[in-house]
Amino acid sequence: MDIIFVRHGEAEKADTGMDDSERRLTPKGEHDIKKTAVMIKKHVKTGNEIYIWSSPAVRAIQTARILADELEITTISSFDFIWNGDFSGFSMETGNYGGNTTLIVTGHEPHLSSWSEMLQGARIEFDKGTAAGFGIQNMSPLEGTFLWVVQPDTDTEENKDDGDTLLQNGKRQAEGKKKSSGLKKKSKSEREKKRRITRNEYSNILESNMQDIAARKESFLKDPDDIEQVHQLRVKIRHLRSLVSFIKPMLDEQLYAGIQEKLKSSAQRFSYIREIDVLAKGWAALRWENPDLFMDSDLLTGVLKGEREKEKNTLFVFLSEGGFDAELQEAFNGIRASAVYGEAAAGRIGDSMRDPVFEEFTEARFAQWRKKVEKEMKILDFSSQIELHALRISFKKLRYVNDSLMPYKRGGKWGLSEFEVMQDNLGDICDIYRNVAVLQKLKSIADIPNLQYEAGIYIGYQILHRERLLKKLKKTLK
Template identity: 25%
Template sequence: MNKKLAHKLKQKKKTDSLTTLDSFMTEAVHNTLTAQTKYFMLDGSAEGVHDLRIALRKLRAYLSFAALLYSVESQEYWKNILQSWSVRTAEIRELDVLQDEWSKAGSLLNIDSLQDPLNGYLLKHRNNLLALFSESLQTGKLTEDLQAFLFWILNEKTQVKEDSWQSYTDWRLKKWLKNLRQQLKNIDIMDNEAIHRLRIKCKKNRYILEWYSRTRKDQKAARIATVLKQLQDYLGDIHDLEPEVELLNKLGGNAQESELLKEIALLSGWQAKRAYDAFQAFSAQGKDSYCTLVLEK
């Protein structure tokens, strides 16, 4: 930990129960357990999968935000555990997005065969993946991992006292936003991997800003979070074209039915139009404009 951070941590500030390190992390664990319960209640629907993915992503963002206060080995171990659960839902979520977009395309393009064959083909593949994921959840392993993670959080020796947690969060958020602005300033919009990294950073910053604005009653943080939501949506539509088309090509690789292949081509074109529109919207707004809006705390 550098001297600047150490100096910040020495500044004593009164905090309430919502702004302690333990409560910060505990809230994220609780939300993930709640999302898992909702997943079962919704029987693995698109909404249930999406909410669980968001909860896991927020938990990882919270851990990343507080990472400097834990040992490197321990927090890296838990980051990998949580990441492994997110990875298991990635393709399910991609299929949900494709199904939703195919439904929109069918409505606007008057595709008579919307329900057959592509929609059924996507649904069949999704159900196969979902069955495997649901089986892994039903073993209770995610619950066990989250409980073990919470036990570690509450018992791990950290480098912060409760009355210096606010000082740490102020310093850390300012640092994160500064790094985000720099990454945005230097982004090459034609580099898909760079877009993906920036999108991830937008999400992490937004989750923390939403927490910060709620617990500190900070309207400026809330406005920045709204800006980042728009930015991440544009970046998502631009970046996701490549993996979505790859997935469609993989699914249709052994297909012999001409109608299915035609619909895969139509959906690929539809997704390309979404990516183009997002690119145009991002360009019209301008990255310099976003840099100006994403102000340092």
């Protein structure tokens, strides 16, 4: 994956009463970005899928559209985490994309400079219209190497030149900046100091997640047939639950219980439709791999489609009429009223963790969670669906929080790579328990021989697959 950061072009000054996000590009700003777009195009690898992300600010969206026109891209995605400078939110979203991808991000200062430093340890100052490219070497944590930088205006002579000369000047400028303080590599201790987590940073992470949930809800309402929107909305809510759970020692017990109750209720509303989507995808794959088993019979597909349509309509009404918003707003208000949003958090981090430094709290809390997971692994009863599910949830919470705090963790990752395969296996095992239960329910809808046959075959396949996964998990944990 390659990532290209682009600062928006020159924007108009804000009139009295104008919101900063409403400022538009000036004619010069538009002209400069067109130059930058030509230079960026020369760096995009042939064959890569190109995605353009933008801050929701008008000047950034305008910048993204100019780039999209030059690169012949029709879709632009807007994310609040770009406007807020939430690198953890950005890192998590990039995890949904493959290696043959060029991701172009239009944003603002000082966030782009900070993000460039988090990516590769050297800070690049982004003047208006500046673009810089990075080659991503590691997705978790998100890390890469600096490749190039271009600017529409470097000096008078360059302003007269065409894109090719500007590109060369941009390369020379990048080389010059590497020698100057602007791109000077910082020591490890200096970089660690910059990445320390604070209560303010954590509240920004929470805020970004809440905004993402609201945005995902709107995306679902626009296209309720997109199964990925359902999945991502549910994941975002569960992610927020994990972040709240992580700071539980800092919260009033009653407040914490109320927040989690609302978030759990919201997430569960999407469970059944997600289960149907997973079953439909698996059923299509099973039929394709084993055409002789089913011949021309395919009643189960129709049943699954019917179930999804009913559930989709129920969800659509609930979300569009405000019930979902009201439920979530109670949780969001509780989070914003929590101690982590203010200095009152100091000294309220549990009997065993009284150090008021939030960074030390996160270190101790994460170690506590990891120790809990390791203990659960040692005593796991593989025949117990309850214990398997509990371990899966512990794994997920650990990974969600790890992903969010990654940019601030001294020394990088908290060493979870060995857990990731196990969590994926656990997820599949637990999903199969639910899949079988849903299939048994659907099987009982009508006493039709072909439907009974199809559902029976699918149930048998699911159980066999679960046993293979359990065997693999046992071997891994030995």
